[in-house]
Ligand code: NAD
């Protein structure tokens with residue numbers, strides 16, 4: 001994807017706040033709104049779309065992605081991207097973005113509502129009133145004060161639930177493999193291992209993504225370790241609480257009640273859980289508030305406008321390198337990494353044995369994350385069957401068997417602000433950035449006292465300087481001009497010359513007798 005992607009047709013295929021369309025159109029982006037499309041209709045519609053924006057109803061499967069001939073970006077107005085085949089999108093170089101914070105508060109508030117509803121059976125009591133009853137005995141509830149709430153997943157939503165339920169006097173304990181105990185203590189959650197959590201909880205609420213490691217987090221075995229009558233809330237993703245195990249626990253009384261906003265299949269065909277008297281359920285309403293929808297619609301639209309206008313990106317799910325591609329201080333380094341990758345591949349066949357990338361200087365300390373995909377882009381430029389960009393570069397390089405390793409050296413060499421070194425086998429290139437221009441400083445130990453700007457068509461060769469007249473002659477025949485000439489010093493290593501040409505020479509055949517090596521690249 002070129003930085004500043006041009007998007008002329010963006011399809012919004014789920015119902016979204018009108019501000020999304022308005023913001024996109026305001027930035028000159030063409031928008032088509034069509035929700036409720038069948039798979040066949042979506043397959044036909046997506047063909048010529050540059051962008052796609054969805055909530056959770058549209059399933060962006062690999063066949064939809066394959067059918068999209070021009071698609072550059074998939075925007076998910078919401079958190080979970082489980083309805084998007086991110087790997088298929090990445091392989092095709094399509095950027096996937098979401099709005100991870102836009103609906104967190106709404107989902108947290110619904111969870112709190114579910115906890116209160118479970119404690120006092122509010123939905124069941126309301127339904128009984130509508131049925132004309134006045135049943136005060138049946139709906140005996142419990143206070144939340146002093147009860148223990150177990151929170152599994154202490155990210156954006158889990159922590160907001162904790163803070164809110166503490167105001168009801170609940171004790172909040174929890175578990176998250178990434179959040180430190182110190183961090184969770186700051187929002188009042190004591191972390192414990194899962195096996196210690198199960199027997200302590202009156203209520204358990206899950207707030208993790210659906211991953212192999214979280215699928216069936218509550219199952220027959222873990223339910224058996226819980227307090228009898230434990231109440232369970234799932235406003236995250238269907239399947240984190242095993243639905244079969246939940247039904248069995250409800251039937252045996254091991255689980256006293258469950259509140260479900262999400263299901264493994266939506267809408268659920270099997271109604272056993274929904275119809276259980278101790279279950280309250282919603283049709284995936286966690287994010288269904290005016291505020292959340294307006295935030296998510298606005299955020300995804302603005303993120304796409306930022307992409308088009310080449311501004312720093314937020315909410316990238318894949319292609320994190322793109323997040324840095326537009327910042328003025330990183331942009332030239334990304335260009336340098338890509339061009340060094342192209343030159344390295346042209347100079348040596350040894351890239352298949354592995355490419356080592358070394359960043360020098362403290363300014364490049366964290367640069368590996370965006371420079372490596374750019375190096376991969378360069379290495380694959382001439383060989384890949386499909387478009388290679390910062391989104392798919394690394395994946396395609398891995399699939400092509402190219403192993404790229406990276407190390408960082410905090411000390412800049414010489415007086416440089418930073419240096420980037422690429423090597424494969426015996427070939428080594430060192431480059432840096434001068435102003436905004438990517439330049440080559442060293443090739444196999446040969447130092448260019450006047451660094452070579454890495455742009456346009458460059459001819460690299462190793463020979464006596466007297467070859468210049470031969471090259472000028474060849475250029476004349478090819479109606480091309482010599483734009484600049486750089487020669488390395490010969491203090492150490494080899495002596496190299498680099499000429500910049502107005503257009504590529506049709507063949508290097510005539511040079512062969514005069515040079516030890518010669519390659520031509522167009523950057
Ligand atoms: P988040 O990424 O901020 O937090 C998720 C947390 O889960 C992370 O801190 C992660 O470390 C933790 N986690 C991962 N594996 C775990 C495990 N095995 N045990 C315990 N914790 C684990 O996500 P979030 O924004 O808080 O969203 C949480 C969930 O809610 C997601 O599944 C999201 O899709 C869903 N969601 C649902 C609705 C809705 O409408 N019902 C709305 C928004 C979000």
Ligand code: MLT
Nearest residue numbers: 055056077078079080287
């Ligand atoms: C989400 O992950 O953001 C939610 O499932 C909300 C939604 O988009 O409906």
